[in-house]
Amino acid sequence: MKLGVLKETKSRENRVALSPNVAKSLITKGYKLFIEDGAGSASSYSNEAYTNAGATIVSASDIYSNAEVILRINAPSDSEISQLKEGTIWMSMLLHKSNPELIEKLAAKKVAAISLDAIPRISRAQSMDILSSQANLAGYKAVILGGNEMGRIFPLMMTAAGTITPAKVLIFGIGVAGLQAIATAKRLGAVVEATDVRPETKEQAESLGAKFIQVEGTKVETKTASDKDLIITPEVIAQISEGGYAKEASADYAARQKEAVNKSLFQADLVITTALVPGRKAPVLITEEQVKQMKMGAVIVDIAAEQGGNCEITEKDQIVVKHGVKLVGISNMLSDLANVASELYAKNMATFLDHLSTAEGFKWDMEEEITKGTVITKDGTILAN
Numbered sequence: 001m002k003l004g005v006l007k008e009t010k011s012r013e014n015r016v017a018l019s020p021n022v023a024k025s026l027i028t029k030g031y032k033l034f035i036e037d038g039a040g041s042a043s044s045y046s047n048e049a050y051t052n053a054g055a056t057i058v059s060a061s062d063i064y065s066n067a068e069v070i071l072r073i074n075a076p077s078d079s080e081i082s083q084l085k086e087g088t089i090w091m092s093m094l095l096h097k098s099n100p101e102l103i104e105k106l107a108a109k110k111v112a113a114i115s116l117d118a119i120p121r122i123s124r125a126q127s128m129d130i131l132s133s134q135a136n137l138a139g140y141k142a143v144i145l146g147g148n149e150m151g152r153i154f155p156l157m158m159t160a161a162g163t164i165t166p167a168k169v170l171i172f173g174i175g176v177a178g179l180q181a182i183a184t185a186k187r188l189g190a191v192v193e194a195t196d197v198r199p200e201t202k203e204q205a206e207s208l209g210a211k212f213i214q215v216e217g218t219k220v221e222t223k224t225a226s227d228k229d230l231i232i233t234p235e236v237i238a239q240i241s242e243g244g245y246a247k248e249a250s251a252d253y254a255a256r257q258k259e260a261v262n263k264s265l266f267q268a269d270l271v272i273t274t275a276l277v278p279g280r281k282a283p284v285l286i287t288e289e290q291v292k293q294m295k296m297g298a299v300i301v302d303i304a305a306e307q308g309g310n311c312e313i314t315e316k317d318q319i320v321v322k323h324g325v326k327l328v329g330i331s332n333m334l335s336d337l338a339n340v341a342s343e344l345y346a347k348n349m350a351t352f353l354d355h356l357s358t359a360e361g362f363k364w365d366m367e368e369e370i371t372k373g374t375v376i377t378k379d380g381t382i383l384a385n
Helices: 020-028 047-053 060-066 078-082 100-108 123-128 130-149 176-187 199-207 251-267 288-292 303-307 333-356 369-374
Strands: 002-005 032-036 056-058 069-071 089-092 112-115 157-159 162-164 168-172 191-195 270-273 299-302 319-322 325-328 375-378
Touching (some): 047 056, 123 333, 191 251
């Protein structure tokens, strides 16, 4: 089967769908691999590295004409869709729930569109989960980026001139990105607090050294002997995650969470927001009124900037100062970690390909959970909601 890797055309995107190491492993299994000229350059992968792995360097038009499967990180543009042949298999992130027009165009071209961001969060799909592997890096990068923008250091420092107290870091959202942000900030010596609408994340946050901010009026089930009497109330059950993602909180819960975190928010030196709801605009967790009450010189790194931002006044792809607070809205910070981000994405992609196909072709087992969840269009039909 002929696989083609196209260069990314999205603004500020330096990643590539396959690294030379992963390309070599696929070629060893019998796949034929074609790489667009320069596709890996921004990720520090040369054409020579791909040819040494056994791939062939070609033009984009050659890939559109000859590849049976096209691999990318981001969804195709309208002009790229127009170049796709009927029956081509396109594999990338598609964010299909929030891009219905894109899906309709792919279906109209009779392209089999497979979305990597739709891989279900089940145990046997963990090695294919590109959202987790990329979010892990985003959590790390958010802390480093925030530290660079702060006017202070993270750790406690005792000097002859006096003592510098540790920075206070507050993290909204205790998913993959949030957990990595906690771990990174703690390693750097910060005092870390974290909050999430899912009360079951309390134990995870505390295991990494963060203080969990609990919403008043809710109780959290834990495994410690001293907390055996704690229960999850029906109201909190409504907030618990679906498929590994947080649901959007009720207005009442959101109001009480806001009240609970305000004290920490107003004292924080660095705030990192990571809350996303699949297929929807990111929930607003920090209002402009709250920003006005934060410390002068504080920094907010909004990982959700690309989906509207968790802070009401975040500006996408901008670093701005408002009300004395620096707002960092870089939408694709993974682009600055392109080499390692591409390697992890490529490993997820290769494992996913192994699941869906052999070197001879795709299995198309549409009753199997992972296949069913990720094949968005096929034979002109839209299969996923």
